[in-house]
Amino acid sequence: MLQISGTNRLGIIAAVLIGLALALPNLFYSRVEQHNDAIAMIESSGETPELIEQKGLWPDWLPSGLVNLGLDLRGGAHLLAEVEVEQVYADRMDAFWPELRDALREERETIGTIRRTDTNDGTLRIRISNADQMARAMEIARGFANPVVSLTGIGHNDIEVSASGDTLIVGLSDAEKLATDDRTVQQSLEIIRRRVDEVGTREPTIQRQGTNRIIIQVPGIGSAQELKDLIGTTAKLTFHPVVNRTSDPQANPGARNILASSADPQDAGIYYILEQTPTVTGEDLADAQPSVDQNGLPAVSFRFNPSGARKFGTYTTENVGALFAIKLDEEVISAATIREPITGGSGIISGNFSTQSASELSVLLRAGALPAEMNFLQERTIGPELGQDSIDAGTIACIVAFAAVLIFMALSYGLFGIFANVALIINVGLIFGLLSLIGATLTLPGIAGIVLTIGMAVDANVLVFERIREELKTAKGPSRAISLGYEKALSAIVDANITTFITAVILFALGSGPVRGFAITLGLGIITSVFTAIFVTRLLVITWFDARRPKTIEV
Structure with a gap:
């Protein structure tokens, strides 16, 4: 018999009302967006009359979640970047050198003096005066080997040690290079995501493509160049002892030293000769914030983690009176004399900063340095006008499909x-x-998924109504015919939608970007279609039937 318990009716009505309430903010998109942005700004920087006014554009007691618009609907920037993973090999060897140097020096009576030679192939090459003791030097170097930490590197060590004449050669093993490449790209992904999130952009798409490429799509940003300025800077902060200063841009810095220009316009033409191996790096930073220096000018304050604070404190204690430089990428942004030990683990970077540049630098330092440079292979800016055209086209497609389905169902099945x-x-x-609830991003393929769902949504109702027609032909009463129609059509409805839902899951798992957007809307559409066909439509039919109690019905 036709019946739905009062509890179930309330559950169905509650689910519908909650779902429609969550969708309501999308009808007032710009107002709700300003409301959400104002709340975020108030939390970060405090209240202002303008922000309070924008916050009042939407009631706080109503849901305020929005469907985020993708790059093709909102406009924005698209970049395809290639990570120069080979650069990390040399950095690994530079970090390894001080430890190996100290170990070799302890064996000076056996292997003689040592001297590192420059190389461009990512290996560490050390000349040994007693070449006949090369075996002992190789044994010492192999003592620093560690197992490769990756599934593909099981049973391999991270370094390979060899010799050529009087030169000891240390480099990363092939297994470690593969693991390093993977870690480098993953680290780059995370740092790019942090940098983009710092500026408050909505729903960026940042994902790996192939072995060493990354796709970055950020809706709502002004241009591809703006996005490159944000993420393209390596922002590699290092702290170096200063060997000397010079005005000669061609000066020979000497072995294991580097030549870096000054970024301060007041020191134009000044070059610093720095020790190549830094004392502390940006990886030891725990925080960085825009600040002001003792003169009230914009600056960046920083704080080391415990490890960095210990190393920085030890060096400044042992080198009071020495000149110390802070280098960002290839330029010295600050150089000062160590007047007293700095053991608190914090300091300030002063220089020729504007308020904006100090803020940008603090963002980059908080997010961390990119482990390697990035080569941008493709860049594209999508204007908001093109995005609006896509929205208009999608809206027209939805309206046409919606109207066609409504007319077809009304003409074919009347009141039902x-x-x-x-x-x-x-x-x-x-x-x-x-x-809106899950914070999904709607793209143009996602709109296509909604249009497809509109066509599929009535399929379950068609199955039920046709089944009711068949039952009415057997001279059963209308109540029994409706009950059997829903009962016997249920298995066909479930089977058809489960197979389509499995397809949507596969598309989401194996696809990327627009394909995932299509899969999300298709999958959610299947869930809501089954719910409305089995529960909502049935509730409407039963409510009408209980009120009218017709002796006959026509479907």
């Missing part, structure tokens, strides 16, 4: 078709409610 149409309208609202 109208019930199905009401459920279809609720279905679309529930889709947007779920998209």
